[in-house]
Amino acid sequence: MKLARILILSAGVALAISGAVPLLERIFADTKPAMQLNVKNAQPREVEDVTQNAIVRDYTLAWQAISTSLANNTLQPLNENFAGFALDKFTQRVKDQKQNGLTTRIIDHGHKVDAIFYSPDGAAIELKDTASIETQVLDGSTVIHSGQAQIHYYAVMTGAEDRWKVRVLESTAQ
């Protein structure tokens, strides 16, 4: 009898944990992703401390904007953090998602970022990012794809009026 009680209790606890974990993941998905920036390999110019902090802040915001925009099919977060080709592409993606009734949930588990190029005049910086990302693509409420992967990205950011904006964000197989 006691054994049966323990078993039922264990099953209940397991059930609660299995329900709570995805809920917590979703809560943390809206928070800022973890970002580690290494600037030792940046060429030809050294990245200043102030610039490092700004890049971490603004690249983090850009990824937050991607998550929000693709989950809700809204353009505003993109406009604030992207420019040029990257803005064109993500805007098109959001429009296509909206037109086809799709949404994308991104759970961002963090980024290891290397600055690989910092232009001589300090106007542009190129980053190589290894991102750990969990993605769910939904058609309405039906999940059509779900997966977690480490994805390599190249990002180019340029200085804008009050922040750095992402101009290029491209994933690559290597």
Add this chain to the structure above:
Amino acid sequence: MRKAIYIGLVIALCWFAADCARAAELRVPQNAVAGQPLSIGTSGSGTLYLVGPGQVIKKEFKSGSVEIKGEELRSAGRWIAAIRGDSNQSQVFWVKPGKPGKLNFLARPSRVPVARPNVISGVTFVFDQYQNLILDPTPVNFNLSVGGSRFTKSVTSREGVAWINSASAPKAGAAQFVASVGDTSVARVVQQVAADPCERSFRMHVAGHAGNRTIVETDPIRDCSGNPVPDGTIVTFIQTDKTGKSTVDARIKKGTARAELPASDNATITVAAGVVLGNELHVGGRQ
């Protein structure tokens, strides 16, 4: 024991068969290129979703292959192919950028003094015609020309970017700074202006007298490469005598600067532009 092995084998067989069946249902080529057609193999019927970095394609299909036109497949990077219908599955595939078709060229600064080492920088990001960054090494030609002088350098891009640092030419004028890859080129203008006046030739003389004033004027002001210093540049004349100091800031007009100073029976006049000093004049007693 024998029964257990038999059950295990059956399970393994079923698993393998299911895997084979799954592989047969969605076949995505792994060598897709942006701007080129793509054929995706399917079986059964349903809806095919292609979710790329910058676009989404959704198509209904019946058994066979789904053809994606070249102009539909524009974004390079990580794509997800998913089908819903007789079977539900998804797969990741990669699309590579096409040939170089666009350049982003940052040329700095827009205005620069002549004959200075490493003052002009050119940074080029190489893209295909669908705005995908080309990460494969690509030779980029930089060409900086003004008047008869020309500087050319070829740099192979690394991780999508090629850059150079260049000296400004000795001749003033609007320099054409061009970056090119194959038939694609982008031009920027870098205005090369005369540097500071040349100390050797920065001289003034008394040009005349007007009432109780002395008129001093410089010779045509040039930099050390012989380029005329632009009109509007400030030249400062300072006259010192027993009554004190008189200063006049005059702008260069038609190549020379001119000032009227109070007449004095014994004064010293100096002339300067920025950090460069010209000759010194003694007026009144002796010169």
